[in-house]
Amino acid sequence: MTTFSAADSALGYLYQVRVALLWSLRRARAGAEFIVSLETLDDVTFDAFQASGPKADELLQTKHHRKSEASLSDASGDLWKSLRVWFEGHANNTIPSGTALYLLTTGAAPRDGAAWFLRSDGARDVEKALQKLETVTQTSDSQSNAPAYQAFSAVSGAARRAILDNVVVLDRAPGILAIDDELREQVHFSAATKHLDAFLQRLEGWWLRRVIKQLSAVPQPAGILSDEIEAEMTELREQFKQDNLPIDDDLLQFTLDDETHAAHEGYQFVHQLKLIEATKKRVAAAIRDFYRAFEQRSRWLREDLLLVGDLSRYERKLVEEWELVFEGAKNEIEATAAEAAKRKAARSILAWAEKATIPIRPGVTEPFVVRGSFHMLADEKPPRIGWHPDFHDRLAEILNPSGSVPPTDASGGEAE
Template identity: 45%
Template structure:
């Protein structure tokens, strides 16, 4: 929409995603520096690291679209951050001694500004304090007023102590570039071409952890060691003899079950009078296997036509059982032919166990049988090819 909408929440949404993604990057870095720490979001601050329930690192993140944003002495970003920390110190003055404070922003601090004097190099907290106090004295900003009051409520000594504990990191990576920073942290965890895929799975796990943490009042923070354990699990799954499994526990919604109800592999099951509940399970396995195989293919994790070889193994194991069933009921009535088809399907449903590389998952074997049945590469009723007559 031209000009945008006053209700547009894009910036705030991106800001929150930035906050969560930055927390993951910091968690990865902490697996080396502070493996015993725990990380929280929106608990003590935007992001916080804590030990035994006490925060030792408080982080404010500020993200701006298209590189905009100000870190001048009158900057709203800067003063909002100062307000959060000043109010915390007012409530507990010991915080300024036990915690470090970080402002991470995609904006750039102008040379000579208070923010620039609080960066990691060339620090001058006394001059920064003087600039902030001068800016506060001249300010007429209603937006900054609460922050100015909170800062003024601190004693001069506490104001200086806050700035000594505070570090500004400006021109930080934006929400998109953070992904590259995370990949760089994990360059050792998989082959170069597989690192983006590993990070995608790690982020999926991380965001689920964040959502779970935010959804429950009083939920515990996320241990850094849990991040390290997840990385180890993903690393193992990307070894040459392994494949990551993503859909083993996927809860297939009713709408997908209904959408697949008319597919050829389902009609094949109805032709041998399989009960509705077992058909639902078949659709579930079909969907999980289809999505898993598709993801492996998209992520370029399959090599040397191994999916085709896997399907050939399934077909060749099915063929003698199917032909034997056909021979035994060649001159019998339809009820016997249905019974024969049921026996073949029962073998595939209950006994067949074919791993693909290191993956030995029921849904993969049984779902792959249904994928083949959907292509009429195999079937259950002795007359399945003539009964269906073609693919859908």
């Protein structure tokens, strides 16, 4: 396969996935209950719920072309590949009679061609389309289309007409990038206008993972329930309310790897933990939470879901709460206390921080945001918080003047 054809194939699959989401959102908004599946009876299959169980009521073939001038001529491979699937499906009874059959393509149907007469507008004329397709089967010498011609010709004229009555060609469809506008329209009231892109990014991320799960499961499940789509939409809407913020699945599922662990070994917040003899597992958990919180906060800022002023106010609140606990712990030990006693007190302060519930917004209850933010404050230069009663002096002793710890900016990230 050439690089060009490989790219076309990849874009075609991604287009199919995005179109399936778009059509699913439209059906969900209309209040329909359905099951959607990819690569089963067709590229995209919609099953409606009936008394006898789910039944396919819409099949969708998607054809994406990087060149917008691609033509859906009477002998077009795109057209006949779709017709072959549908005619063979009717012949072997895998496609129920009366099922709506859609061919959605970024290409154009030439005026007065078979595909033109199968469109849904006023030019639709199934009889003319049938005549043109029958002519093609008799005059075309295309070897690639031969199996499709055979499937088409194997049924009676009346059966051909009955199947074509259910075929609708949707040409000049928006390409894989242009489809963004239509997706935004479907989720328009789900989040503030300036946050729609962030909302869609998360919805599409979930959708892609869900499609992969459906395609890779053995045996393959029936499909994706409309209830699942509604549930994910509801969850995302809640996360995009003013009293909440979205927590990304990839960060929730992040597990600390050796590379990330090693990359943070020299950070100041790690030195603070080693200073109080925190266990290796505790240090690893801190690095994990630091990474998660830094990444999540960075995304919120990039997507304008959170303002720098909001973050500053939150950090002031964290520092104030820490200060009360820190000073309280210092009051309980003598200035001349042994180092072991100081470290024990420090670990109790860390334990408080690990369990603290101080949300950045009322709806944000994910613990790593709080824990990781504390470690980011402990990593600032100079540190805004610490665990050891004498953390300022002790850090100065163990860190050389040239700064063996990577310098960080005010939000806890490495300076550029």
